[in-house]
Amino acid sequence: MVRTNWKVFEEDYWAINTTIQELLKNSNATSVILLDKTGQLIASVGEEPQFDMYSFASLCAADFEANAQLAKLIGEQDFSTLYHQGSNESMYLARVEKDIILVVLFDKKTTLGLVRLRTKKAVDNLSSVIRGLYDKLEYENEEYSEFNEEFAAEAELEIDSLFSD
Numbered sequence: 001m002v003r004t005n006w007k008v009f010e011e012d013y014w015a016i017n018t019t020i021q022e023l024l025k026n027s028n029a030t031s032v033i034l035l036d037k038t039g040q041l042i043a044s045v046g047e048e049p050q051f052d053m054y055s056f057a058s059l060c061a062a063d064f065e066a067n068a069q070l071a072k073l074i075g076e077q078d079f080s081t082l083y084h085q086g087s088n089e090s091m092y093l094a095r096v097e098k099d100i101i102l103v104v105l106f107d108k109k110t111t112l113g114l115v116r117l118r119t120k121k122a123v124d125n126l127s128s129v130i131r132g133l134y135d136k137l138e139y140e141n142e143e144y145s146e147f148n149e150e151f152a153a154e155a156e157l158e159i160d161s162l163f164s165d
Contacts, residue, residue: 008042012133019125020045020102027118028110030089033103034096034126037061042100049105064093064101081119083112094119096126097134 008016020032024046031046039058049056064082071079082093092104092115102123104115 008133009136012129012136013043015129016043016126017045019122019129023102023104023118023122027104027106027115029104029106029115031103031105032122033057033060033105035061035101035103037065037099037101046105060091060093060101060103064095081116085112092116092119094123096123097130100126100130102126 016034020034020043023029024032029046031044031049033041033053033056034043035041035057039054039061041053041057044053067079067082071077078095080095084091084093089105089107090112092106092112094102094104096102102119104119106115
């Protein structure tokens with residue numbers, strides 16, 4: 001399920017922010033961005049990029065999804081990381097959870113190896129926080145889960161009846 005409206009509790013906000021701040025510092029990156037697979041920005045730290053952050057987040061999400069399809073074509077379940085190297089700037093993307101992507105922007109002041117090493121630890125930390133957040137949100141929406149399943153089943157029947165002869 002893709003969450004298009006994020007609700008982050010204070011303790012989760014601080015856990016996410018602390019983790020990406022540490023990643024920024026320990027990897028010597030210029031910016032660290034957390035987004036969901038719809039391109040919605042969840043959190044960002046570091047230097048403010050000189051481009052539209054919302055367009056960038058959408059393009060990163062699309063890039064990750066396109067590469068997931070490429071992975072399937074070659075027989076892989078998914079690519080959990082992506083790396084794009086430029087002459088001056090580079091970016092490393094890592095899947096945190098099914099719907100969450102971590103983007104690390106860095107320049108020549110650091111190395112891919114250091115970024116990969118520090119990102120691995122950050123992904124582990126963020127994954128734990130995000131799973132906990134998902135659990136909290138599922139618990140809060142528990143009363144609506146039966147309605148959603150029932151509604152989906154009825155909608156499916158109605159669609160079938162529309163297209164039957």
